[in-house]
Amino acid sequence: MENLPGHTYDIKVLVRVYVALLVLAGGMVVVSLAPLENIAGLDWIDLHVLKGLVIFGLATIMVSIVSGFLMGLRYEKSKLNTVVFLGNFAFLALFIVFTWADIGFRGLVYPSFEEQLNWESPVDKANKAHAGESEEAEEADPETPAH
Amino acid sequence: METTKTFWLPEQASTFADAVDWAFGLYFWISLFFFALIIGLITYFVLRYARKRPEQMASGQMIHNTMLELSWTIIPLLIVMGLFFIGMRGYWHMRVAPSDAVTIDVVGRKWSWSFDYTQGFSNDTLVVPVHQPVRLRVTSTDVLHSFFIPAFRAKADVIPGRYHSLWFEATRTGVFPVLCTQYCGTNHSFMLSAVKVLEREEYDEWLKGAAEAAGGGGMTPAEFGATVYTKRGCNACHSPDGKPGIGPTWQGLWGKSRPLTNGSSVLADEAYIRQSILEPPTQVVAGFQPIMPPYKGIISDREIEAVIAYIQTLK
Amino acid sequence: MAEVTVPKEHEVAHHFDDLEQEFESHRLGMWLFIASEIMMFGALLVGGLLLLYKFPAAFAEGRAHLDWRLGTLNTFFLLTSGLTMALAAWHAQRSEQDKVRRNLLLSLAFATGFLIVKYFEYSAKFHHGLLPGNAFSGHGFTDPNAHVFFGFYFVATGLHVLHVLIGMGLMVWCLFVSRKVKFTRAYYTPVEQSGLYWALIDLVWIFLFPLLYLVA
Amino acid sequence: MSAHAENINYFKASKGFMSWLVTVDHKRIGLMYLASILLFFITGGVYAGLFRLELWGPLPGFISPDTYNHLFTMHGVIMVFLVVVPGIPGALGNFLLPLQLGAKDLAFPKLNITSLYLYWIGAVIALFSLTQGRADSGWTFYAPYSLSQNPAVLWMLVAAFILGFSSILTGLNFIVTIHKMRAPGMTWFRMPLFVWALYATGIMQVFATPVLGITLLLLLMENFFRIGIFDPALGGDPLLMQHFFWFYSHPAVYIIVVPAFGVVSELIATFSRKDIFGYKFIAFSSVAITIIGFLVWGHHMFVSGQSEVADTIFSFLTFFTAVPSAIKVFNWTTTLYQGSIKLTTPMLYALQFLFNFTIGGLTGIVLGILSVDIHLHDTYFVVSHFHYVAMGSTMIAFIGGIYYWWPKMTGRMFNETWGRLAAVLVFLGFNLTFFAQLIMGSQGSPRRYYNYLTEFQIYHQISTAGIVVLALGLFMALFNLLISLKNGAIAPQNPWGARTLEWTHAETPPVLYNFTETPVVTQGPYEYPTEKV
Structure with missing residues (x-):
């Protein structure tokens, strides 16, 4: 019985984990609210991207804390469940990388082909409807001849 | 017409057809070799080692041979890598058009x-x-x-x-x-x-x-409309002679009152036909599905007018 | 329920050899189930990230209509209920049925808090017409794809809320079981499993929260 | 329950219709899966037969294009989601996994019956969709065609969603059972290869199927609320839907075929009285196929408009699946060397499998060659390749497995002569049907065509003639089994002289908890003695 998971930790560990999670969550919010122009010496990277990376990095730390402590992966003798959990992220990483290999590289051969055709987006429609409330009638779309 | 059609592949008529067929042919012979090898071995073993007495056991228990196993791991790997490069070269050639296209x-x-x-x-x-x-x-x-x-x-x-x-x-x-x-x-x-x-x-x-x-040069609007009817694919769904189709027939359409799916009805005049071509789902005739694609931005005004003239002739 | 039944010891199911085999099997089973749930949510989040990549402006505009304060409050609720669920499991190992029940009730309370905040968020969106696709009637948006953000928002948070409701159902079930079966160091599976499931809900939120509320 | 009751055969342990519906016994659940799957196999086959008859002659045929589209959609959905995906794991896997491991039951018996019920609910919903219109999206549900709000398609999506859950729960149950419930002495490398195959399948079921779930859910949301993720009319990307779909459906092809690898390994070992050549290579190649299977989904999208970079990467990775498949085929072939080979009915199916799978695998490699695939994509060549794998390999191995384990399941022996005759008919019928499609496919005949160029009529007629022979063989095989239930000889404990636990240690039919006493394993699954010269 002694090797059952979830036994070894103290109740204090739980509280510390909780505090750490709150701090990290707070950190994510703070980073996202931080004004961009105040960071000097970082003009070599798009700051929006950098922020995103930092925020998702913090999220990853939080996830490893939750899985390690609250879900008890850290205390297991057999690492099987950890392998299962990491397997998830491996497969998801492959999913995003390969799908991005498509979406991120479309129009490589004929860049000009990537322009969208004319379609009426619900956003435009809504904007037009709001405009039309005052202007009476909805004007027809100008004809857009195909190529 | 001369034909280069073979048993496996259709006639060739483009510059890269030859390369594709060459890759297909190469692979065909490789796969035929492996197929014959495997099926030949199976047939031989089944005949050679057939059980003759019910209690007969296997005559040997070869369960492992590193050389064999490595060879049929590595040889197929080398072959398929070769195939990959052949396919990739052909593919990029097929994707990138010459600049004078x-x-x-x-x-x-x-x-x-x-x-x-x-x-x-x-x-x-x-x-x-x-x-x-x-x-x-x-x-x-x-x-x-x-x-x-x-x-x-x-x-x-x-x-x-x-x-x-x-x-x-x-x-x-x-x-x-x-x-x-x-x-x-x-x-x-x-x-x-x-x-x-x-x-x-x-x-x-x-x-x-x-x-x-x-431009309709040398044709009456109705004649031009008849060519638009086939060129724009109207003929896929609408018949000119009353035959039932996926969409309503055009015969006797002009000037009639059309019952719509929403219960109302509308007179088949110029405005109605124009609207039905540009934005079909707004006026679907009762008994039909709202499946016609919109032609807005595809068909020109002159073509619409010609189609209307053509419909008027279909009494 | 005036009559309180005395909790009984758990019996090992017929096809297991002992408690340890049963416990380990249940835990691995739950982990595999969680793994499949993570793949489901993960695929959705991958979709979300790809949408973010494709329509950065739409996400920036859409995000401006979400209140990060409410999101943060909800993060707090979920993390706290995660703590109380872990505490419930901790007490269950020590057969402290009363404390188990108290922590389960606390978790339920925080989960309810999460739902209440979600209700206010949703009703604000409905009010402003920030709805998916053709139902979209918000105005002032410049990016034509802004509605995609709300489509994704409602699918992702909706699925998450559904899981929160299932998780709350599990807590109620644990409360029910705690009256019938005595939890021990070797057997506290219902609380353990529900706790794992609830942690999954936390995990999903930890990624969903920044994706929707924080990253632009 | 008394000690006595545990030691009587599982048919007699409890009686009545209800005792089957509420059972948690994996053997009964396996049999109920078997009956359901065979029923849907016949249903899906009837759909196929109908549209093949239509394709026999020139237009107009006896059905409309819409009916034709409905028929092939139903054939696809039923055969994929209700037959081949749950097939071998649901029926044979459920019955055999605990027996082969020396366990009393699967780790979660109640979950097991739950997944059977989910299967039934999914099946009922799929049938219910027939009353809601005609589903015509094809089994792939490609957007935006599937976004037409056709209620029958919507119900079909719901059905597939639920069936996905059933599949996940089965896979989960198998993995836990294999990890935690092995008998004393049953080390990983003493497990029969069928168990290894189910393990690899379980990994795919647990990790890939949820992605199908979210895909179908998003399609439903898109249909109801127009969320704009997949629908190009709302700014969405229809190719993203294909990525989602194939992330599941490519591994699903391996969910379909890997259990068949396991079955065939058992059959070949038993009927040649040989230890499997390269046991570890076969075991690990199953796992390798599983992993690689997750990386190659994009080869279904070479002409779809995905980026050239992705096409190249996916083509490169696709070729790696050829290697473990080749290893397996060569290993099985070599296993026959020096064996004591008996051509019983199950063995005939195993050899057919080798024949068909070799063709299925080789035609798969040519589809991975990028430039050639551009020509072959979406033609009958692909249809034929897929059927060589899903029908010619998986269903053939499944039928062989049913014949092999039939005495263990029912306690009766089948008629060997009729069984062999049926096996030969199935072989001829199948190859007639699908080899003709290979030729017309490479000639450029597209699939899902109601109307075809007249030059292809001869191939369609060969194909239709083939399906008649195939149907004849399949029904003969089925009736042979059903008749044996009444007239068959009582089966001995180990009629084939096999070495795995279900034959050596379990009674025929097995007792309620499988073994009268827990077996202790001391040797591998295929350790046959050698003939003394």
């Missing part, structure tokens, strides 16, 4: 093709000159289709909302079928067209004539 726009819709030439007219068959790289820029107005010319070994999915492309260079004159290979509904298998490869001079002449005809 002429562009023709292809629009797929349920269930017809139209080919829009830069000269400002469109046609229901693809007419191209021989020995001239042609780049097709394809798009769809409704669902996925796929543009396939077996003789050219050329294929590309036709995607609504964006462009996709393919190119080819025809190596000989003739007429070759064009097929839709991505399932697109009721008449998916009737979504056929043809590519007509002409000599350069013939092509130039055709181009001139077609451009003139597209």
